[in-house]
Amino acid sequence: MDFLNDFVGWANNILWGPVMIYGILIVGLFFSILTKFAQVRLIKDMFILMFKGEKSDAGVSSFQAMSIALSGRVGTGNIVGTASAIAFGGPGAVFWMWVTAFIGASTAYMESTLAQIYKEKKDGQYRGGPAFYIEKTTGIRALGIIFAIAMIASVAFLMPGVQANAIAGAVDNAFGIEPWITGLVTILLLAVIIFGGVKRIANTAQILVPFMALAYLLVAGIIIIMNITAVPEVLGLIFRSAFAADAVFGGMIGSAIFWGVKRAIYSNEAGQGTGAHPAAAAEVSHPAKQGLVQAASIYIDTLLVCSATALMILFMGTYNVHEGSQDGALIEAKMDETITYSGFTQAAVNDAFPSLNNFGSGFVAIALFFFAFTTLMAYYYIAETNVSYMFNGKARRIGILLMKFILLASAFYGTVKTSDLAWAFGDVGLGLTVWINVIMLLFIMKPALIALKDYEQQKKEGKDPVFDPKKLGIKNADFWETYKKD
Numbered sequence: 001m002d003f004l005n006d007f008v009g010w011a012n013n014i015l016w017g018p019v020m021i022y023g024i025l026i027v028g029l030f031f032s033i034l035t036k037f038a039q040v041r042l043i044k045d046m047f048i049l050m051f052k053g054e055k056s057d058a059g060v061s062s063f064q065a066m067s068i069a070l071s072g073r074v075g076t077g078n079i080v081g082t083a084s085a086i087a088f089g090g091p092g093a094v095f096w097m098w099v100t101a102f103i104g105a106s107t108a109y110m111e112s113t114l115a116q117i118y119k120e121k122k123d124g125q126y127r128g129g130p131a132f133y134i135e136k137t138t139g140i141r142a143l144g145i146i147f148a149i150a151m152i153a154s155v156a157f158l159m160p161g162v163q164a165n166a167i168a169g170a171v172d173n174a175f176g177i178e179p180w181i182t183g184l185v186t187i188l189l190l191a192v193i194i195f196g197g198v199k200r201i202a203n204t205a206q207i208l209v210p211f212m213a214l215a216y217l218l219v220a221g222i223i224i225i226m227n228i229t230a231v232p233e234v235l236g237l238i239f240r241s242a243f244a245a246d247a248v249f250g251g252m253i254g255s256a257i258f259w260g261v262k263r264a265i266y267s268n269e270a271g272q273g274t275g276a277h278p279a280a281a282a283e284v285s286h287p288a289k290q291g292l293v294q295a296a297s298i299y300i301d302t303l304l305v306c307s308a309t310a311l312m313i314l315f316m317g318t319y320n321v322h323e324g325s326q327d328g329a330l331i332e333a334k335m336d337e338t339i340t341y342s343g344f345t346q347a348a349v350n351d352a353f354p355s356l357n358n359f360g361s362g363f364v365a366i367a368l369f370f371f372a373f374t375t376l377m378a379y380y381y382i383a384e385t386n387v388s389y390m391f392n393g394k395a396r397r398i399g400i401l402l403m404k405f406i407l408l409a410s411a412f413y414g415t416v417k418t419s420d421l422a423w424a425f426g427d428v429g430l431g432l433t434v435w436i437n438v439i440m441l442l443f444i445m446k447p448a449l450i451a452l453k454d455y456e457q458q459k460k461e462g463k464d465p466v467f468d469p470k471k472l473g474i475k476n477a478d479f480w481e482t483y484k485k486d
Helices: 002-015 018-034 043-049 062-073 076-089 092-117 130-138 141-158 160-175 179-194 198-226 228-242 253-268 276-280 287-316 341-352 359-390 393-416 419-444 446-460 478-483
Strands: 120-122 125-127
Touching: 002 419, 018 092, 018 253, 018 419, 043 287, 062 198, 062 276, 062 287, 076 092, 076 160, 076 253, 076 287, 076 341, 076 359, 092 130, 092 228, 092 253, 092 276, 092 287, 092 419, 092 446, 120 478, 125 359, 130 141, 130 276, 130 359, 130 419, 141 160, 141 359, 141 393, 141 419, 160 179, 160 341, 160 359, 160 393, 160 419, 179 198, 179 359, 179 393, 198 228, 198 287, 198 341, 198 359, 228 253, 228 287, 253 287, 253 419, 276 287, 276 359, 287 341, 287 446, 341 359, 359 393
Parallel strands: none
Antiparallel strands: 120 125
Protein backbone atom coordinates (compact mmCIF):
# COMPACT_ATOMS: atom_id res chain seq x y z
CA MET A 1 0.00 0.00 0.00
CA ASP A 2 2.90 2.37 0.71
CA PHE A 3 4.21 1.73 -2.80
CA LEU A 4 0.78 2.48 -4.27
CA ASN A 5 0.51 5.72 -2.30
CA ASP A 6 4.00 6.74 -3.40
CA PHE A 7 3.31 5.93 -7.04
CA VAL A 8 0.00 7.81 -7.12
CA GLY A 9 1.61 10.76 -5.37
CA TRP A 10 4.42 10.79 -7.93
CA ALA A 11 1.92 10.68 -10.80
CA ASN A 12 -0.06 13.56 -9.32
CA ASN A 13 3.10 15.63 -8.91
CA ILE A 14 3.75 15.29 -12.63
CA LEU A 15 0.17 15.68 -13.88
CA TRP A 16 -0.82 18.54 -11.56
CA GLY A 17 2.28 20.69 -11.51
CA PRO A 18 2.29 24.45 -12.18
CA VAL A 19 2.21 23.88 -15.96
CA MET A 20 -1.21 22.22 -15.67
CA ILE A 21 -2.68 24.68 -13.14
CA TYR A 22 -1.63 27.89 -14.86
CA GLY A 23 -1.76 26.36 -18.32
CA ILE A 24 -5.46 25.47 -18.05
CA LEU A 25 -6.21 29.07 -17.06
CA ILE A 26 -4.19 30.44 -19.98
CA VAL A 27 -5.81 28.05 -22.46
CA GLY A 28 -9.31 28.93 -21.22
CA LEU A 29 -8.53 32.63 -21.55
CA PHE A 30 -7.09 32.02 -25.03
CA PHE A 31 -10.26 30.24 -26.17
CA SER A 32 -12.37 32.99 -24.59
CA ILE A 33 -10.54 35.63 -26.61
CA LEU A 34 -10.82 33.62 -29.84
CA THR A 35 -14.58 33.22 -29.36
CA LYS A 36 -14.86 36.88 -28.35
CA PHE A 37 -16.14 35.70 -24.96
CA ALA A 38 -19.10 33.83 -26.40
CA GLN A 39 -19.86 32.59 -22.88
CA VAL A 40 -20.91 36.18 -22.12
CA ARG A 41 -22.13 37.47 -25.48
CA LEU A 42 -24.36 34.48 -26.18
CA ILE A 43 -25.48 33.68 -22.64
CA LYS A 44 -29.13 34.11 -23.63
CA ASP A 45 -28.72 31.56 -26.43
CA MET A 46 -26.92 29.19 -24.06
CA PHE A 47 -29.93 28.84 -21.78
CA ILE A 48 -32.67 29.04 -24.44
CA LEU A 49 -31.08 26.35 -26.60
CA MET A 50 -30.96 23.78 -23.81
CA PHE A 51 -34.76 23.45 -23.99
CA LYS A 52 -34.85 23.18 -27.78
CA GLY A 53 -34.08 20.22 -30.00
CA GLU A 54 -36.06 17.01 -30.11
CA LYS A 55 -34.82 13.54 -29.36
CA SER A 56 -34.80 10.95 -32.14
CA ASP A 57 -34.26 7.24 -32.55
CA ALA A 58 -30.53 7.88 -32.90
CA GLY A 59 -30.07 10.87 -30.63
CA VAL A 60 -31.24 12.56 -27.45
CA SER A 61 -32.63 16.05 -26.96
CA SER A 62 -30.40 19.00 -26.07
CA PHE A 63 -31.79 18.92 -22.54
CA GLN A 64 -31.14 15.19 -22.19
CA ALA A 65 -27.60 15.61 -23.52
CA MET A 66 -26.99 18.44 -21.08
CA SER A 67 -28.52 16.35 -18.27
CA ILE A 68 -26.11 13.50 -19.01
CA ALA A 69 -23.24 15.99 -19.11
CA LEU A 70 -24.43 17.62 -15.88
CA SER A 71 -24.79 14.21 -14.25
CA GLY A 72 -21.07 13.82 -14.91
CA ARG A 73 -20.20 17.38 -13.88
CA VAL A 74 -22.47 17.68 -10.84
CA GLY A 75 -21.07 15.07 -8.49
CA THR A 76 -18.76 14.61 -5.57
CA GLY A 77 -16.70 17.58 -6.69
CA ASN A 78 -19.56 19.93 -5.89
CA ILE A 79 -19.77 18.93 -2.23
CA VAL A 80 -16.60 17.11 -1.23
CA GLY A 81 -14.36 18.77 -3.82
CA THR A 82 -15.48 22.28 -2.87
CA ALA A 83 -15.00 21.52 0.81
CA SER A 84 -11.51 20.10 0.23
CA ALA A 85 -10.59 23.14 -1.90
CA ILE A 86 -11.44 25.36 1.08
CA ALA A 87 -9.61 23.01 3.46
CA PHE A 88 -6.37 23.18 1.49
CA GLY A 89 -6.60 26.51 -0.31
CA GLY A 90 -8.57 28.62 2.13
CA PRO A 91 -11.74 30.58 1.23
CA GLY A 92 -9.85 32.18 -1.66
CA ALA A 93 -9.93 28.86 -3.53
CA VAL A 94 -13.63 29.53 -4.18
CA PHE A 95 -12.75 32.63 -6.21
CA TRP A 96 -10.34 30.64 -8.38
CA MET A 97 -13.04 28.00 -8.88
CA TRP A 98 -15.24 30.79 -10.25
CA VAL A 99 -12.49 32.06 -12.54
CA THR A 100 -11.81 28.55 -13.84
CA ALA A 101 -15.52 28.02 -14.55
CA PHE A 102 -15.92 31.34 -16.35
CA ILE A 103 -13.06 30.84 -18.77
CA GLY A 104 -13.56 27.06 -18.80
CA ALA A 105 -16.98 27.58 -20.39
CA SER A 106 -15.16 28.50 -23.61
CA THR A 107 -13.16 25.28 -23.43
CA ALA A 108 -16.40 23.33 -22.95
CA TYR A 109 -17.81 25.06 -26.04
CA MET A 110 -14.78 24.05 -28.10
CA GLU A 111 -14.74 20.36 -27.18
CA SER A 112 -18.52 19.91 -27.37
CA THR A 113 -18.86 21.65 -30.74
CA LEU A 114 -16.05 19.55 -32.19
CA ALA A 115 -17.78 16.43 -30.83
CA GLN A 116 -20.96 17.43 -32.69
CA ILE A 117 -19.13 18.25 -35.91
CA TYR A 118 -17.37 14.90 -36.05
CA LYS A 119 -20.01 12.63 -34.53
CA GLU A 120 -20.93 9.31 -36.13
CA LYS A 121 -24.00 7.13 -36.24
CA LYS A 122 -22.96 3.71 -34.91
CA ASP A 123 -25.35 0.85 -34.21
CA GLY A 124 -28.30 3.22 -34.59
CA GLN A 125 -26.99 5.79 -32.06
CA TYR A 126 -24.99 8.99 -32.30
CA ARG A 127 -21.49 8.61 -30.93
CA GLY A 128 -18.74 11.17 -30.58
CA GLY A 129 -16.15 12.73 -28.31
CA PRO A 130 -12.45 13.59 -28.23
CA ALA A 131 -11.29 10.25 -29.66
CA PHE A 132 -13.51 10.78 -32.70
CA TYR A 133 -12.60 14.41 -33.34
CA ILE A 134 -8.89 13.83 -32.71
CA GLU A 135 -8.77 11.12 -35.36
CA LYS A 136 -10.88 13.00 -37.91
CA THR A 137 -9.02 16.28 -37.63
CA THR A 138 -5.51 14.79 -37.59
CA GLY A 139 -6.10 11.69 -39.70
CA ILE A 140 -4.13 9.69 -37.14
CA ARG A 141 -6.23 6.94 -35.57
CA ALA A 142 -3.47 6.08 -33.08
CA LEU A 143 -3.97 9.45 -31.37
CA GLY A 144 -7.67 8.76 -30.99
CA ILE A 145 -6.91 5.33 -29.59
CA ILE A 146 -4.51 6.82 -27.02
CA PHE A 147 -7.20 9.19 -25.79
CA ALA A 148 -9.87 6.46 -25.75
CA ILE A 149 -7.66 4.19 -23.63
CA ALA A 150 -6.88 7.05 -21.23
CA MET A 151 -10.55 7.96 -20.93
CA ILE A 152 -11.69 4.39 -20.35
CA ALA A 153 -8.99 3.94 -17.68
CA SER A 154 -10.09 7.22 -16.11
CA VAL A 155 -13.88 6.84 -15.98
CA ALA A 156 -14.12 3.05 -15.61
CA PHE A 157 -11.23 2.44 -13.21
CA LEU A 158 -9.60 5.50 -11.62
CA MET A 159 -12.47 7.94 -11.00
CA PRO A 160 -15.51 5.85 -9.92
CA GLY A 161 -13.94 5.27 -6.49
CA VAL A 162 -14.12 8.97 -5.64
CA GLN A 163 -17.88 9.06 -6.21
CA ALA A 164 -18.58 5.81 -4.38
CA ASN A 165 -16.25 6.70 -1.49
CA ALA A 166 -18.06 10.01 -0.97
CA ILE A 167 -21.45 8.28 -0.94
CA ALA A 168 -20.26 5.72 1.61
CA GLY A 169 -18.62 8.34 3.84
CA ALA A 170 -21.64 10.64 3.91
CA VAL A 171 -24.10 7.77 4.50
CA ASP A 172 -21.93 6.36 7.28
CA ASN A 173 -21.68 9.81 8.88
CA ALA A 174 -25.43 10.38 8.65
CA PHE A 175 -26.95 6.96 9.25
CA GLY A 176 -24.14 4.76 10.60
CA ILE A 177 -24.41 2.28 7.71
CA GLU A 178 -21.29 0.27 6.96
CA PRO A 179 -19.52 1.41 3.75
CA TRP A 180 -19.56 -2.06 2.20
CA ILE A 181 -23.36 -2.21 2.52
CA THR A 182 -23.71 1.19 0.87
CA GLY A 183 -21.30 0.08 -1.84
CA LEU A 184 -23.29 -3.08 -2.56
CA VAL A 185 -26.59 -1.18 -2.84
CA THR A 186 -24.96 1.47 -5.04
CA ILE A 187 -23.52 -0.95 -7.58
CA LEU A 188 -26.74 -3.00 -7.73
CA LEU A 189 -28.76 0.12 -8.57
CA LEU A 190 -26.09 1.23 -11.01
CA ALA A 191 -26.14 -2.15 -12.73
CA VAL A 192 -29.89 -1.82 -13.34
CA ILE A 193 -29.30 1.50 -15.11
CA ILE A 194 -26.21 0.73 -17.17
CA PHE A 195 -27.44 -2.63 -18.38
CA GLY A 196 -30.51 -0.79 -19.69
CA GLY A 197 -28.53 1.13 -22.30
CA VAL A 198 -27.98 4.76 -23.30
CA LYS A 199 -31.67 5.66 -23.53
CA ARG A 200 -32.28 4.55 -19.94
CA ILE A 201 -29.30 6.64 -18.82
CA ALA A 202 -30.67 9.70 -20.66
CA ASN A 203 -34.19 9.24 -19.28
CA THR A 204 -32.91 8.73 -15.73
CA ALA A 205 -30.54 11.71 -15.95
CA GLN A 206 -33.18 14.15 -17.19
CA ILE A 207 -35.31 13.35 -14.14
CA LEU A 208 -32.70 13.01 -11.40
CA VAL A 209 -30.32 15.82 -12.34
CA PRO A 210 -32.78 18.75 -12.25
CA PHE A 211 -34.47 17.34 -9.14
CA MET A 212 -31.30 16.89 -7.12
CA ALA A 213 -29.79 20.20 -8.19
CA LEU A 214 -32.94 22.22 -7.43
CA ALA A 215 -33.43 20.57 -4.03
CA TYR A 216 -29.82 21.26 -3.07
CA LEU A 217 -29.97 24.85 -4.29
CA LEU A 218 -33.26 25.39 -2.44
CA VAL A 219 -31.73 24.42 0.91
CA ALA A 220 -28.64 26.49 0.15
CA GLY A 221 -30.86 29.43 -0.80
CA ILE A 222 -32.72 29.22 2.50
CA ILE A 223 -29.42 29.23 4.41
CA ILE A 224 -28.19 32.21 2.38
CA ILE A 225 -31.40 34.13 3.12
CA MET A 226 -31.10 33.27 6.82
CA ASN A 227 -27.57 34.72 6.77
CA ILE A 228 -28.13 37.50 4.25
CA THR A 229 -26.44 40.11 6.41
CA ALA A 230 -23.25 38.04 6.36
CA VAL A 231 -23.04 37.91 2.55
CA PRO A 232 -20.77 40.99 2.18
CA GLU A 233 -18.47 39.67 4.89
CA VAL A 234 -18.18 36.20 3.33
CA LEU A 235 -17.67 37.53 -0.20
CA GLY A 236 -15.06 39.92 1.15
CA LEU A 237 -13.27 37.01 2.84
CA ILE A 238 -13.26 35.06 -0.43
CA PHE A 239 -11.79 37.93 -2.44
CA ARG A 240 -9.26 38.96 0.19
CA SER A 241 -8.09 35.39 0.63
CA ALA A 242 -7.87 34.87 -3.15
CA PHE A 243 -5.30 37.64 -3.44
CA ALA A 244 -3.47 37.08 -0.14
CA ALA A 245 -4.93 40.29 1.34
CA ASP A 246 -6.43 38.57 4.38
CA ALA A 247 -4.31 38.42 7.53
CA VAL A 248 -5.26 34.83 8.34
CA PHE A 249 -4.88 33.39 4.82
CA GLY A 250 -2.31 35.86 3.52
CA GLY A 251 0.37 33.30 2.70
CA MET A 252 -1.90 30.92 0.81
CA ILE A 253 -2.36 32.53 -2.61
CA GLY A 254 -0.47 29.70 -4.34
CA SER A 255 -2.55 27.08 -2.56
CA ALA A 256 -5.76 29.01 -3.28
CA ILE A 257 -5.04 29.03 -7.01
CA PHE A 258 -3.82 25.42 -7.06
CA TRP A 259 -6.76 23.92 -5.19
CA GLY A 260 -9.33 26.25 -6.72
CA VAL A 261 -8.33 25.35 -10.28
CA LYS A 262 -7.84 21.66 -9.52
CA ARG A 263 -11.18 21.17 -7.81
CA ALA A 264 -13.03 23.34 -10.33
CA ILE A 265 -11.79 21.12 -13.14
CA TYR A 266 -12.73 18.02 -11.15
CA SER A 267 -16.19 19.46 -10.63
CA ASN A 268 -17.08 20.92 -14.03
CA GLU A 269 -14.67 18.78 -16.12
CA ALA A 270 -14.11 21.55 -18.69
CA GLY A 271 -11.16 20.41 -20.77
CA GLN A 272 -11.36 16.76 -19.77
CA GLY A 273 -13.61 15.93 -22.70
CA THR A 274 -16.24 14.07 -20.69
CA GLY A 275 -19.04 16.52 -21.53
CA ALA A 276 -18.21 16.23 -25.22
CA HIS A 277 -19.47 12.63 -25.32
CA PRO A 278 -23.14 13.34 -24.47
CA ALA A 279 -22.92 16.58 -26.48
CA ALA A 280 -22.31 14.47 -29.59
CA ALA A 281 -25.46 12.47 -28.90
CA ALA A 282 -27.76 15.50 -29.10
CA GLU A 283 -30.17 15.88 -32.01
CA VAL A 284 -29.53 19.45 -33.17
CA SER A 285 -29.36 21.26 -36.52
CA HIS A 286 -26.03 22.96 -35.84
CA PRO A 287 -23.02 21.86 -33.73
CA ALA A 288 -22.58 25.30 -32.14
CA LYS A 289 -25.99 24.96 -30.53
CA GLN A 290 -24.92 22.06 -28.35
CA GLY A 291 -21.52 23.63 -27.76
CA LEU A 292 -23.27 26.64 -26.22
CA VAL A 293 -25.57 24.43 -24.15
CA GLN A 294 -22.57 22.60 -22.72
CA ALA A 295 -20.94 25.93 -21.90
CA ALA A 296 -24.04 26.76 -19.87
CA SER A 297 -23.66 23.51 -17.94
CA ILE A 298 -20.30 24.77 -16.61
CA TYR A 299 -22.05 27.78 -15.09
CA ILE A 300 -24.75 25.60 -13.53
CA ASP A 301 -22.19 23.24 -12.06
CA THR A 302 -19.65 25.64 -10.58
CA LEU A 303 -21.22 29.09 -10.32
CA LEU A 304 -24.43 27.67 -8.82
CA VAL A 305 -23.94 24.27 -7.16
CA CYS A 306 -20.30 24.64 -6.02
CA SER A 307 -20.98 28.20 -4.86
CA ALA A 308 -23.96 26.95 -2.85
CA THR A 309 -21.71 24.48 -1.03
CA ALA A 310 -18.99 27.06 -0.43
CA LEU A 311 -21.37 29.69 0.93
CA MET A 312 -23.06 27.24 3.30
CA ILE A 313 -19.70 26.16 4.70
CA LEU A 314 -18.35 29.70 5.00
CA PHE A 315 -21.54 31.12 6.51
CA MET A 316 -21.59 28.51 9.24
CA GLY A 317 -17.80 28.37 9.66
CA THR A 318 -17.76 24.56 9.53
CA TYR A 319 -14.32 24.12 8.00
CA ASN A 320 -10.66 23.80 8.92
CA VAL A 321 -7.80 24.98 6.73
CA HIS A 322 -4.76 22.74 6.47
CA GLU A 323 -1.35 23.47 5.08
CA GLY A 324 -1.80 23.42 1.33
CA SER A 325 0.40 22.64 -1.62
CA GLN A 326 1.62 24.98 -4.32
CA ASP A 327 3.54 22.42 -6.33
CA GLY A 328 0.94 19.70 -6.78
CA ALA A 329 2.27 17.34 -4.12
CA LEU A 330 -0.23 14.81 -2.80
CA ILE A 331 -1.29 15.87 0.68
CA GLU A 332 -3.13 13.85 3.28
CA ALA A 333 -5.45 15.82 5.53
CA LYS A 334 -4.75 15.26 9.21
CA MET A 335 -8.39 15.58 10.26
CA ASP A 336 -10.50 14.34 13.11
CA GLU A 337 -11.53 10.79 12.24
CA THR A 338 -15.22 11.63 12.58
CA ILE A 339 -15.01 14.46 10.03
CA THR A 340 -14.79 14.03 6.27
CA TYR A 341 -14.92 16.71 3.62
CA SER A 342 -18.61 15.97 3.07
CA GLY A 343 -18.88 16.42 6.83
CA PHE A 344 -18.06 20.12 6.37
CA THR A 345 -21.29 20.56 4.41
CA GLN A 346 -23.29 18.24 6.64
CA ALA A 347 -22.18 20.21 9.71
CA ALA A 348 -23.06 23.50 8.00
CA VAL A 349 -26.64 22.42 7.26
CA ASN A 350 -26.98 20.92 10.76
CA ASP A 351 -25.89 24.21 12.31
CA ALA A 352 -28.27 26.17 10.08
CA PHE A 353 -31.23 24.06 11.23
CA PRO A 354 -30.33 23.08 14.81
CA SER A 355 -33.90 22.17 15.77
CA LEU A 356 -34.29 19.58 12.98
CA ASN A 357 -32.23 16.84 14.65
CA ASN A 358 -29.29 16.34 12.28
CA PHE A 359 -31.34 17.19 9.19
CA GLY A 360 -28.16 18.37 7.47
CA SER A 361 -26.33 15.06 7.77
CA GLY A 362 -29.20 13.14 6.21
CA PHE A 363 -30.01 15.71 3.54
CA VAL A 364 -26.42 16.08 2.34
CA ALA A 365 -25.94 12.30 2.36
CA ILE A 366 -29.00 11.86 0.15
CA ALA A 367 -28.01 14.75 -2.12
CA LEU A 368 -24.49 13.37 -2.41
CA PHE A 369 -25.88 9.95 -3.26
CA PHE A 370 -27.85 11.39 -6.18
CA PHE A 371 -24.96 13.61 -7.28
CA ALA A 372 -22.39 10.82 -7.21
CA PHE A 373 -24.72 8.11 -8.52
CA THR A 374 -25.64 10.07 -11.64
CA THR A 375 -21.95 10.82 -12.16
CA LEU A 376 -21.26 7.08 -12.15
CA MET A 377 -24.00 6.72 -14.79
CA ALA A 378 -22.30 9.35 -16.93
CA TYR A 379 -18.93 7.63 -16.46
CA TYR A 380 -20.40 4.44 -17.85
CA TYR A 381 -21.86 6.21 -20.87
CA ILE A 382 -18.51 7.88 -21.61
CA ALA A 383 -16.61 4.61 -21.22
CA GLU A 384 -19.08 2.81 -23.50
CA THR A 385 -18.69 5.50 -26.16
CA ASN A 386 -14.91 5.05 -26.17
CA VAL A 387 -15.17 1.27 -26.31
CA SER A 388 -17.52 1.71 -29.29
CA TYR A 389 -14.94 3.95 -30.92
CA MET A 390 -12.20 1.34 -30.56
CA PHE A 391 -14.09 -1.83 -31.49
CA ASN A 392 -16.90 -3.09 -33.71
CA GLY A 393 -19.11 -6.16 -33.78
CA LYS A 394 -18.46 -8.95 -31.29
CA ALA A 395 -15.31 -7.32 -29.93
CA ARG A 396 -17.30 -4.21 -29.07
CA ARG A 397 -19.98 -6.20 -27.23
CA ILE A 398 -17.37 -8.11 -25.23
CA GLY A 399 -15.47 -4.91 -24.47
CA ILE A 400 -18.57 -3.12 -23.21
CA LEU A 401 -19.57 -6.06 -21.02
CA LEU A 402 -16.08 -6.30 -19.54
CA MET A 403 -15.97 -2.55 -18.96
CA LYS A 404 -19.31 -2.69 -17.09
CA PHE A 405 -17.92 -5.15 -14.58
CA ILE A 406 -14.68 -3.18 -14.18
CA LEU A 407 -16.61 0.01 -13.43
CA LEU A 408 -18.91 -1.73 -10.93
CA ALA A 409 -15.91 -3.35 -9.20
CA SER A 410 -14.05 -0.02 -9.07
CA ALA A 411 -17.09 1.70 -7.58
CA PHE A 412 -17.46 -0.96 -4.89
CA TYR A 413 -13.75 -0.88 -4.06
CA GLY A 414 -13.99 2.87 -3.73
CA THR A 415 -16.46 2.56 -0.87
CA VAL A 416 -14.00 0.66 1.31
CA LYS A 417 -10.68 2.38 0.51
CA THR A 418 -9.45 5.54 2.21
CA SER A 419 -10.76 8.90 1.05
CA ASP A 420 -7.27 10.24 0.33
CA LEU A 421 -6.37 7.29 -1.90
CA ALA A 422 -9.71 7.50 -3.72
CA TRP A 423 -9.17 11.18 -4.53
CA ALA A 424 -5.56 10.56 -5.52
CA PHE A 425 -6.68 7.89 -8.02
CA GLY A 426 -9.35 10.24 -9.35
CA ASP A 427 -6.89 13.09 -9.79
CA VAL A 428 -4.60 10.85 -11.84
CA GLY A 429 -7.47 9.87 -14.12
CA LEU A 430 -8.57 13.47 -14.51
CA GLY A 431 -5.05 14.73 -15.18
CA LEU A 432 -4.35 12.15 -17.88
CA THR A 433 -7.37 13.05 -19.98
CA VAL A 434 -7.12 16.81 -19.47
CA TRP A 435 -3.51 16.84 -20.66
CA ILE A 436 -4.26 14.90 -23.84
CA ASN A 437 -7.52 16.66 -24.71
CA VAL A 438 -6.42 20.25 -24.07
CA ILE A 439 -3.16 19.87 -25.98
CA MET A 440 -5.07 18.45 -28.96
CA LEU A 441 -7.70 21.21 -28.79
CA LEU A 442 -4.99 23.80 -29.34
CA PHE A 443 -4.13 22.18 -32.67
CA ILE A 444 -7.61 21.29 -33.95
CA MET A 445 -9.81 24.14 -32.69
CA LYS A 446 -10.40 25.86 -36.06
CA PRO A 447 -13.62 24.00 -37.06
CA ALA A 448 -15.27 24.98 -33.75
CA LEU A 449 -14.45 28.64 -34.39
CA ILE A 450 -15.79 28.41 -37.96
CA ALA A 451 -18.98 26.80 -36.64
CA LEU A 452 -19.49 29.61 -34.12
CA LYS A 453 -19.05 32.29 -36.78
CA ASP A 454 -21.48 30.46 -39.09
CA TYR A 455 -24.04 30.07 -36.30
CA GLU A 456 -23.94 33.77 -35.49
CA GLN A 457 -24.13 34.78 -39.15
CA GLN A 458 -27.23 32.65 -39.75
CA LYS A 459 -28.82 34.05 -36.59
CA LYS A 460 -28.26 37.59 -37.87
CA GLU A 461 -30.03 36.61 -41.09
CA GLY A 462 -33.02 35.49 -39.06
CA LYS A 463 -32.51 31.80 -39.77
CA ASP A 464 -32.58 28.76 -37.53
CA PRO A 465 -28.94 27.78 -38.09
CA VAL A 466 -28.31 24.58 -40.06
CA PHE A 467 -24.79 23.24 -40.46
CA ASP A 468 -23.27 22.60 -43.89
CA PRO A 469 -19.61 21.52 -43.52
CA LYS A 470 -18.87 21.53 -47.26
CA LYS A 471 -19.93 25.15 -47.56
CA LEU A 472 -17.64 26.03 -44.67
CA GLY A 473 -14.70 23.99 -45.95
CA ILE A 474 -14.75 21.56 -43.01
CA LYS A 475 -13.62 18.08 -44.03
CA ASN A 476 -14.44 14.63 -42.61
CA ALA A 477 -17.72 15.78 -41.01
CA ASP A 478 -19.33 12.75 -42.64
CA PHE A 479 -22.58 12.79 -40.67
CA TRP A 480 -23.35 16.41 -41.52
CA GLU A 481 -22.64 15.95 -45.22
CA THR A 482 -25.80 13.81 -45.48
CA TYR A 483 -27.77 15.52 -42.70
CA LYS A 484 -29.68 17.93 -44.98
CA LYS A 485 -30.62 15.07 -47.32
CA ASP A 486 -32.18 12.92 -44.57
